[in-house]
Amino acid sequence: MAFQLPELPYAYDALEPNIDARTMEIHHGKHHNGYTTKLNNAIAGTDLEGKSIEDILANVSSAGAGVRNNGGGFYNHCLFWEVMSPNGGGDATGAVGEAINATFGSFEDFKSEFAKAAATRFGSGWAWLCVQADGSLCVCSTANQDNPMMDTAECPGTPILGLDVWEHAYYLNYQNRRPDYISAFFNVINWDVVNAKFAAAK
Numbered sequence: 085m086a087f088q089l090p091e092l093p094y095a096y097d098a099l100e101p102n103i104d105a106r107t108m109e110i111h112h113g114k115h116h117n118g119y120t121t122k123l124n125n126a127i128a129g130t131d132l133e134g135k136s137i138e139d140i141l142a143n144v145s146s147a148g149a150g151v152r153n154n155g156g157g158f159y160n161h162c163l164f165w166e167v168m169s170p171n172g173g174g175d176a177t178g179a180v181g182e183a184i185n186a187t188f189g190s191f192e193d194f195k196s197e198f199a200k201a202a203a204t205r206f207g208s209g210w211a212w213l214c215v216q217a218d219g220s221l222c223v224c225s226t227a228n229q230d231n232p233m234m235d236t237a238e239c240p241g242t243p244i245l246g247l248d249v250w251e252h253a254y255y256l257n258y259q260n261r262r263p264d265y266i267s268a269f270f271n272v273i274n275w276d277v278v279n280a281k282f283a284a285a286k
């Protein structure tokens with residue numbers, strides 16, 4: 085069974101004005117669709133065919149660049165759509181809100197650290213909030229379509245929140261103003277989903 089592009093859990097224009105409909109349409113329909121197709125092509129006829137995306141990423145060091153780039157691209161965007169909602173935003177809630185306060189001092193301190201990771205990632209990549217092997221939270225960023233689940237990661241962990249900082253994620257609306265896009269992302273974070281991922285990762 086080949087990997088399939090997931091449906092968005094909301095309409096393309098649902099995240100406006102924070103993320104515009106045209107960007108969402110191209111990002112999901114062209115970019116994410118492209119990663120999905122190229123991942124399927126890269127694993128077709130190999131022993132990776134039929135494995136879960138988590139297994140593929142956990143052993144990506146022994147696969148080629150096509151699997152690393154497109155496997156990451158497939159997984160990362162699936163997570164990205166899930167952790168946003170037109171009804172999102174506000175301070176982190178529930179258990180993950182408590183863990184964020186305990187780890188970073190306050191929600192504002194976490195927000196600063198996450199925004200800094202996203203803003204200072206040179207070129208293309210992602211910012212993450214992860215659960216590490218010992219159950220603790222950390223913020224980090226990765227280049228290109230890498231993520232912390234890969235066995236190549238410098239910041240290994242299970243991502244529970246991720247922000248795409250490739251220019252294709254924001255350039256139509258924000259041009260070079262990546263910090264404004266990062267601020268807007270906080271208006272659409274679905275903390276219910278992040279809490280579910282936090283519970284599953286611990």
Ligand code: MN
Binds near residue numbers: 248250
């Ligand atoms: Mn993207």
